[in-house]
Amino acid sequence: MKPNVKKILAQAEHICAQKDIRLTESRRHVLSIIAGSSKPIGAYDILKSLSQKMDNPKPPTVYRAIEFLQAQGFIHRIESLNAYVTCDAHHHHTGSQFMVCDDCGKVTEAHLCDLPTPLLDKTKKENFKLSSWNVELHGLCAGCQ
Amino acid sequence: MKPNVKKILAQAEHICAQKDIRLTESRRHVLSIIAGSSKPIGAYDILKSLSQKMDNPKPPTVYRAIEFLQAQGFIHRIESLNAYVTCDAHHHHTGSQFMVCDDCGKVTEAHLCDLPTPLLDKTKKENFKLSSWNVELHGLCAGCQ
């Protein structure tokens, strides 16, 4: 197991212990699969990988784990790819921002703690009560240009 | 037909004429269905509606029209809803921004011509070559709070 994966799992364990919620076996497996992927990974690729660690898992097992991990802020969904990545930020956040390379598929989290002013202004103008936000930037990463 | 739909169709007709590309019957129908919806509409709801205007249309007909309309910038896809809306801005743009009401489902386009500085800074720092971007703000619209 990559050291990075180990670290992510340890952090998740710690947070779950603190919050007194359960990082069960399937949840831990799914988290480690996502953490071990160099790129965002889709639910059915997670399932394939999970089938090497559990006996014949089914889609709901994966989706339930994903739902839990998202709720805890351990992973994010990349909407434009229908795929999942682990969170890079060191705190829980309701806004997500990513740079997605359209060539190699790699995704980098570009975390901002606050919604940029021009967008915040739009919400104020519309009297929109913000609860979460997601930004996906598409283009080419440094290595792919 | 709502006057708004008529206007959107007329604009699309005009642009297509200028660019010498074809707003064919199925494309026009799909555009008018999306324009006529008060909320983002999914491909299979478009298909259902389209079947009242054409004889037994199939999914590829809808998806091909969507692809065309997106390429021309007439419509946008709301990634978090798997659904489509017409563009509100008065010029072609590669960045999209929306406020999505999680209660009533209404979506408002919050167009910015440029990527906000904090995000632009992130791309520069990573030497990421930006080609397009999408922002989806979730929360409650003025009427739903």
Added chain:
DNA sequence: GCACATATGTTATATTATAACAATTTATAT
């Protein structure tokens, strides 16, 4: 132990999207 809440197993199905190839229509060039 018992009641309750949480989590998992299992089967089936819903929803969203695309591949592949044939047929047709439209544009272009002789």
Added chain:
DNA sequence: ATATAAATTGTTATAATATAACATATGTGC
């Protein structure tokens, strides 16, 4: 006008993503 190429549509099938529903099991507090 006719041949040719390009763009568009028709059609069938299937891929890819996600959830509903209900039964079973496991953990938690009393």
